[in-house]
Amino acid sequence: MGKNVVQKILDPHIVEGKPIPGQEVAIRIDQTLTQDATGTMAYLQFEAMGLDAVRAELSVSYVDHNTIQVGFENADDHRYLQTVAAKYGIVYSRAGNGICHQVHLERFGRPGKTLLGSDSHTPTGGGVGMFAVGAGGLDVAVAMGGGPFYVTYPKVCLVRLTGQLQPWVSAKDVILKMLEIFSTKGNVGWVMEYGGPGAATLSVPERATITNMGAEMGVTTSVFPSDEETRRFLKAQGREDQWVEIVPDPDAAYDKVVDLDLRAIEPLAAYPHSPGNIKPVRELAGMAVNQVEIGSCTNSSYKDMITVAHILKGQHAHPSVSFAVAPGSRQVLQMLAREGALGDLLDAGARIMESACGFCIGNSQSPQTTAVSLRTSNRNFEGRSGTKDAQVYLVSPETAAAAVITGEFTDPRDLDMPYPKVDMPEAFLIDDSMFILPEQADKDVAIYRGPNIGDPPRNDALPADIVGAITIKVGDKITTDHIIPAGARMKYRSNVPKYAEFVFENVDPAFYQRAKATRDQGEYNLIVAGESYGQGSSREHAALCPMYLGVKAVVAKSFERIHIANLINFGIVPLTFKDEADYEKIAAGDAVEIPDIRGRLQRGEDLVLADKTQGIEIPLAYNFSDRQRDILLAGGTLNYVVS
Numbered sequence: 001m002g003k004n005v006v007q008k009i010l011d012p013h014i015v016e017g018k019p020i021p022g023q024e025v026a027i028r029i030d031q032t033l034t035q036d037a038t039g040t041m042a043y044l045q046f047e048a049m050g051l052d053a054v055r056a057e058l059s060v061s062y063v064d065h066n067t068i069q070v071g072f073e074n075a076d077d078h079r080y081l082q083t084v085a086a087k088y089g090i091v092y093s094r095a096g097n098g099i100c101h102q103v104h105l106e107r108f109g110r111p112g113k114t115l116l117g118s119d120s121h122t123p124t125g126g127g128v129g130m131f132a133v134g135a136g137g138l139d140v141a142v143a144m145g146g147g148p149f150y151v152t153y154p155k156v157c158l159v160r161l162t163g164q165l166q167p168w169v170s171a172k173d174v175i176l177k178m179l180e181i182f183s184t185k186g187n188v189g190w191v192m193e194y195g196g197p198g199a200a201t202l203s204v205p206e207r208a209t210i211t212n213m214g215a216e217m218g219v220t221t222s223v224f225p226s227d228e229e230t231r232r233f234l235k236a237q238g239r240e241d242q243w244v245e246i247v248p249d250p251d252a253a254y255d256k257v258v259d260l261d262l263r264a265i266e267p268l269a270a271y272p273h274s275p276g277n278i279k280p281v282r283e284l285a286g287m288a289v290n291q292v293e294i295g296s297c298t299n300s301s302y303k304d305m306i307t308v309a310h311i312l313k314g315q316h317a318h319p320s321v322s323f324a325v326a327p328g329s330r331q332v333l334q335m336l337a338r339e340g341a342l343g344d345l346l347d348a349g350a351r352i353m354e355s356a357c358g359f360c361i362g363n364s365q366s367p368q369t370t371a372v373s374l375r376t377s378n379r380n381f382e383g384r385s386g387t388k389d390a391q392v393y394l395v396s397p398e399t400a401a402a403a404v405i406t407g408e409f410t411d412p413r414d415l416d417m418p419y420p421k422v423d424m425p426e427a428f429l430i431d432d433s434m435f436i437l438p439e440q441a442d443k444d445v446a447i448y449r450g451p452n453i454g455d456p457p458r459n460d461a462l463p464a465d466i467v468g469a470i471t472i473k474v475g476d477k478i479t480t481d482h483i484i485p486a487g488a489r490m491k492y493r494s495n496v497p498k499y500a501e502f503v504f505e506n507v508d509p510a511f512y513q514r515a516k517a518t519r520d521q522g523e524y525n526l527i528v529a530g531e532s533y534g535q536g537s538s539r540e541h542a543a544l545c546p547m548y549l550g551v552k553a554v555v556a557k558s559f560e561r562i563h564i565a566n567l568i569n570f571g572i573v574p575l576t577f578k579d580e581a582d583y584e585k586i587a588a589g590d591a592v593e594i595p596d597i598r599g600r601l602q603r604g605e606d607l608v609l610a611d612k613t614q615g616i617e618i619p620l621a622y623n624f625s626d627r628q629r630d631i632l633l634a635g636g637t638l639n640y641v642v643s
Ligand code: MIC
Pocket: 037, 038, 065, 118, 119, 120, 121, 134, 361, 486, 536, 537, 538, 539
């Protein structure tokens, strides 16, 4: 039987377990990446492991999230990251060099390699034929130390692309179409492999837009073949020697096949407050727009930016639209500057933002109250923009640019101009001077620790019984942005006791006080949730901060992949209902107990939640590998690997 692209990359990397969908395998990780907001904790954990140097082929530490330096915290964190990189042999990408995923694709992504990143959009690397996965910082720290990454061997869905995109329709519309088909839940354990004749018509940055936002479907990753188009991209990045062909065998098998005709896709938008709420742009036409933000790791490539600059050449931003552009990398920004496109954007009234995450994570450019904001980013969760009642729509750069001109939602096909078809450059501008490349680890480097940097907290071993209260009961599709907000709060990422004050801040502001009170009485907090708990970001703080507040178990209808791994890593037991209808029987505030949880997990026996307030027992389900069970018994991965 022939192999598909996923099997061709993944199978040679398996170091433990069998390539059987649904079973846990351990894979060797070739490359790692971190960004500053998750990186500080990842490196503190790496330090706790006591190694002399990183052992992955390549590890890169990017600074792109917390680049707004209000107060000392972020600048201190940058310095910490720079000194850690020098000490352990990690490439350091300085603030200003760009967004991790865009920069990694440009300068380091290599077909056939595995990449583990402490950011959920790491699958961007799938655009260049990598098996690129997002994970919590602790998993990345283990991989930096040469340890394997444990992942469920995926089921593979072939997305067979035919035809070619129509003018004014672009890669963002393709992935929004995929989200319309697959939604944001129910895809855990799958990988999307794109193929078919239509794949060849998409350039690498377009492919990367599609694999990037696969994260919103909750799949493990998404991947394109490595073909002539990939070779062209790598050649233009001065890296043709790193190209290898990876295409599926003619008789490759898949667990599912879906056909997608690129010709039939039209401009789409994700409407508030989920990337899975899809509507055609034409149905929204005429709605007044207050803000347009173009950038983020989804749509900030050279091609995206030049397309926008061409559309806006000779035009001006509508007076009612606040308009900003954040090119994804310094390479993109330098090329825009040299080619004059930056001037066109400025002429059109664009506010040019730093090459960083910026508006996407809500640490700048929060829109006005109740604003309609059009963004080319990947997440429109409620409040993520920094304005709780803003209405954020996710659109393509073409649709965003059309609204800049007209001041209202406009199907870009209705603009009275020819579509500016942009060809990929023969050669990108290569200037790696904002990387600090350590020749090798230098153990004598002194690590800088500002007052914002604390020790990573550890959990206690799993107790015999969990006795406590249901401190909060939440519904379906709770994202990690709900659990622990980013934006203005993100500067406390290295300071868990402080950051923990904001757990569930936007859902239930009294959670922190209640949780602390339960913890201080020597009891545990439990969370009850609906479907798809922990969607979105990879931030392990969504487990770490609740852990710090004494959360010991989450009982949900279902979990998302990265978050469930983070809960286990920090010794919080993720459990599901045997009968989902039992969700209704529990109330917030109930006094509960999971009796003999330690013994029963050790013996592989069934668990129950005894709800003492309601006087009922609720049967619980779990599905842990032996390794995961041992981690939970130890009270988390750090306790498990460093005893
Ligand atoms: C995001 O887009 O939500 C983030 C911020 O990039 C996160 C990482 C983080 O919370 O630091 C992600 O996607 O994993």
